Amino acid sequence: MGGKEIILSITFIIISIIVFALTFQFPHQTVALVPTAFPRFISISLIILSIILLIQGIRGITKHTSSLKEAQKIKSNNSKNFFIRLIVMMFLAFLYTRVIGKIGYLGATPPFIAGNMFLFKERRITWIVVLSLTITFLLYFIFRMLFKIPIPRFTLF
Amino acid sequence: MTIIQGFLYVLHPLHFPFLLLGVVGGIIVGAIPGLTGSVGIILLLPFIYYLDASTAIVMLCGMFCGAMYGGSISAILISTPGTPSAVATVLDGYPLAQKGEAGRAIGVATIASAMGGIISTFCLMFIAPQLARFALKFGPEEYFALMIFGLTIIASVSGRSLVKGLIAGFFGLLIATVGLDPVTGYARFSFNIPNLMRGFSTLPVLIGLFAISQIFIQLEEKILKERTIHPDQKITNVLPSFRELKRLFNIIIPASFLGTFIGIIPGTGGTIAAFLAYNEAKRWSKDPESFGKGNIMGVAAPEAANNGTTGGAMVPLLSLGIPGDAVTAVMLGALLLIGIRPGPLLFREHPEIINPIFAGMFLANVLILIMGILSIRLFPKILKTPDSILFPVIFTLCFLGAFSLNNSIYDMLVALIFGIIGYIMRKNGFPVAPVVLGVILGPIVEDELGRALIISHGNWKVLFQSSIAIFFYIISILSLFYSLKRQLPVQMKNS
Numbered sequence: 001m002g003g004k005e006i007i008l009s010i011t012f013i014i015i016s017i018i019v020f021a022l023t024f025q026f027p028h029q030t031v032a033l034v035p036t037a038f039p040r041f042i043s044i045s046l047i048i049l050s051i052i053l054l055i056q057g058i059r060g061i062t063k064h065t066s067s068l069k070e071a072q073k074i075k076s077n078n079s080k081n082f083f084i085r086l087i088v089m090m091f092l093a094f095l096y097t098r099v100i101g102k103i104g105y106l107g108a109t110p111p112f113i114a115g116n117m118f119l120f121k122e123r124r125i126t127w128i129v130v131l132s133l134t135i136t137f138l139l140y141f142i143f144r145m146l147f148k149i150p151i152p153r154f155t156l157f
Numbered sequence: 158m159t160i161i162q163g164f165l166y167v168l169h170p171l172h173f174p175f176l177l178l179g180v181v182g183g184i185i186v187g188a189i190p191g192l193t194g195s196v197g198i199i200l201l202l203p204f205i206y207y208l209d210a211s212t213a214i215v216m217l218c219g220m221f222c223g224a225m226y227g228g229s230i231s232a233i234l235i236s237t238p239g240t241p242s243a244v245a246t247v248l249d250g251y252p253l254a255q256k257g258e259a260g261r262a263i264g265v266a267t268i269a270s271a272m273g274g275i276i277s278t279f280c281l282m283f284i285a286p287q288l289a290r291f292a293l294k295f296g297p298e299e300y301f302a303l304m305i306f307g308l309t310i311i312a313s314v315s316g317r318s319l320v321k322g323l324i325a326g327f328f329g330l331l332i333a334t335v336g337l338d339p340v341t342g343y344a345r346f347s348f349n350i351p352n353l354m355r356g357f358s359t360l361p362v363l364i365g366l367f368a369i370s371q372i373f374i375q376l377e378e379k380i381l382k383e384r385t386i387h388p389d390q391k392i393t394n395v396l397p398s399f400r401e402l403k404r405l406f407n408i409i410i411p412a413s414f415l416g417t418f419i420g421i422i423p424g425t426g427g428t429i430a431a432f433l434a435y436n437e438a439k440r441w442s443k444d445p446e447s448f449g450k451g452n453i454m455g456v457a458a459p460e461a462a463n464n465g466t467t468g469g470a471m472v473p474l475l476s477l478g479i480p481g482d483a484v485t486a487v488m489l490g491a492l493l494l495i496g497i498r499p500g501p502l503l504f505r506e507h508p509e510i511i512n513p514i515f516a517g518m519f520l521a522n523v524l525i526l527i528m529g530i531l532s533i534r535l536f537p538k539i540l541k542t543p544d545s546i547l548f549p550v551i552f553t554l555c556f557l558g559a560f561s562l563n564n565s566i567y568d569m570l571v572a573l574i575f576g577i578i579g580y581i582m583r584k585n586g587f588p589v590a591p592v593v594l595g596v597i598l599g600p601i602v603e604d605e606l607g608r609a610l611i612i613s614h615g616n617w618k619v620l621f622q623s624s625i626a627i628f629f630y631i632i633s634i635l636s637l638f639y640s641l642k643r644q645l646p647v648q649m650k651n652s
Contacts (some may be wrong), residue, residue, distance in 0.1 A: 033607040035338040049324045082380040101566040113549045118383035149561045
């Protein structure tokens with residue numbers, strides 16, 4: 001409470017100001033509802049709401065400063081462990097979206113599933129390998145063969 | 158198409174398996190804590206996209222009803238509600254399980270849920286067409302006012318902070334402005350990037366905000382708080398005696414109607430209905446002290462009410478095109494994706510899907526009763542599915558779902574980005590349901606406003622000349638004040 005509200009409210013204020021400024025690049029049009037109208041209304045509303053949140057955040061910080069300092073002293077190894085896993089998971093997912101278009105679903109998915117199983121604390125390597133391959137082919141069968149839903153293909157060559 | 162034809166359609170061997178799949182999938186998704194009806198519906202989208210509209214909606218309704226019931230299973234067995242609407246069921250359901258009466262509790266929850274859903278379906282069948290007939294008089298200015306009312310629901314689904322909920326809602330509106338302006342066709346915020354010119358598709362945004370962000374949250378649950386599953390429960394004495402059933406109906410029937418009418422009010426939903434029903438059951442009980450210690454009425458009332466909201470929430474969704482709660486907001490997105498725009502014109506332009514929807518909702522609840530009673534002994538096994546298998550599979554399904562809409566790798570990236578945004582928002586107390594409402598309703602609001610202004614040659618007064626529009630503005634303001642009044646005591650207590 002407090003510090004996070006300040007950071008997020010400032011973030012939203014900055015985004016809203018950028019959006020408002022970008023609307024000046026839209027061409028001028030004489031129509032009943034110009035393209036700038038809605039984005040400007042939204043960005044102004046967001047600025048006002050973010051300022052309210054900023055005030056709430058500042059009030060939260062001044063009231064709870066002492067208890068906040070106490071809470072910050074408590075650092076758990078688990079939190080650090082989780083944060084690293086979270087970043088790795090996000091990176092893995094990003095990598096998956098980048099390579100799946102090149103090496104296809106069948107090439108990219110087993111390592112993706114295996115990596116996520118490992119992040120979710122699965123440690124039996126045989127289980128990871130067998131399940132990641134089984135799930136990949138099962139989903140391939142369901143999507144491609146049963147429902148004829150397109151999935152990413154190999155496009156490297 | 159009459160209602161009989163609707164039933165024949167749903168019971169056809171080509172369509173019935175999809176309803177069954179929806180219901181079973183919904184029960185499983187609802188039973189597993191961390192997955193909700195919204196996530197289930199989102200994961201179903203890639204599959205229903207390739208079905209015909211009636212079958213697709215019937216499958217969605219099955220998932221919706223099944224998930225609402227499924228939440229009671231984990232609520233009773235492991236004191237963790239599978240869905241938010243099952244929170245009230247924990248109060249007496251878990252104590253019953255601790256006494257060795259888990260089977261009785263789940264049996265009663267099954268019967269109550271099925272009855273709640275069936276009664277609310279009958280109400281849906283009678284109320285929705287009448288409301289739609291009235292709404293056919295709406296022009297663009299009335300639709301604009303109605304959508305404004307729909308957006309004020311943002312305040313109702315804001316959770317603990319109205320300001321954060323409104324920021325989330327406006328953020329959703331902002332996301333919806335990326336791409337072609339609905340009135341002039343100008344490409345806003347596209348930076349000459351072709352992918353951005355078509356804006357963000359609703360499906361990847363939904364997948365990211367609800368499903369992928371939930372996976373990140375589940376990783377946190379796994380690492381920081383190991384979820385413990387209760388040891389094997391003995392599931393016995395599932396069916397209540399006739400005498401007990403008669404006694405239970407005295408609470409199930411009123412609770413079902415309560416749930417239905419709560420569900421009709423946009424911005425409420427299963428959780429509020431369940432708690433209201435629980436409180437009323439306790440108030441009218443001859444033994445109120447036993448509530449919270451394993452009173453079977455404390456399971457029957459909330460379960461009848463929360464499944465009663467399913468038919469009720471479909472009333473404003475189908476007849477007016479505004480969602481009743483977060484799950485129906487996702488349903489709205491799903492319906493728009495398959496080319497069905499809910500609203501009064503739905504009854505005129507697509508009459509062939511209305512009766513299958515009614516029949517589908519009715520049969521979904523009958524299936525809940527049958528499947529629930531028959532497979533009750535399997536439920537503890539569902540809850541033992543390891544997270545290390547479940548969530549990687551869901552993660553993969555999310556990406557495949559995002560890809561399948563437009564055969565686009567870009568949509569997979571959009572889903573991931575919104576997953577990260579959704580996770581950051583949820584960790585900081587920003588609800589994601591208002592973002593979804595903003596994304597879905599924003600373009601409709603702007604479109605209707607543009608139309609109203611074009612017809613009136615730019616005269617803004619046209620928005621305030623219709624008595625129906627003024628009525629919606631008034632209830633929008635009242636809805637906001639009510640939400641503010643409800644949240645002020647909580648905020649004052651926090652400060």
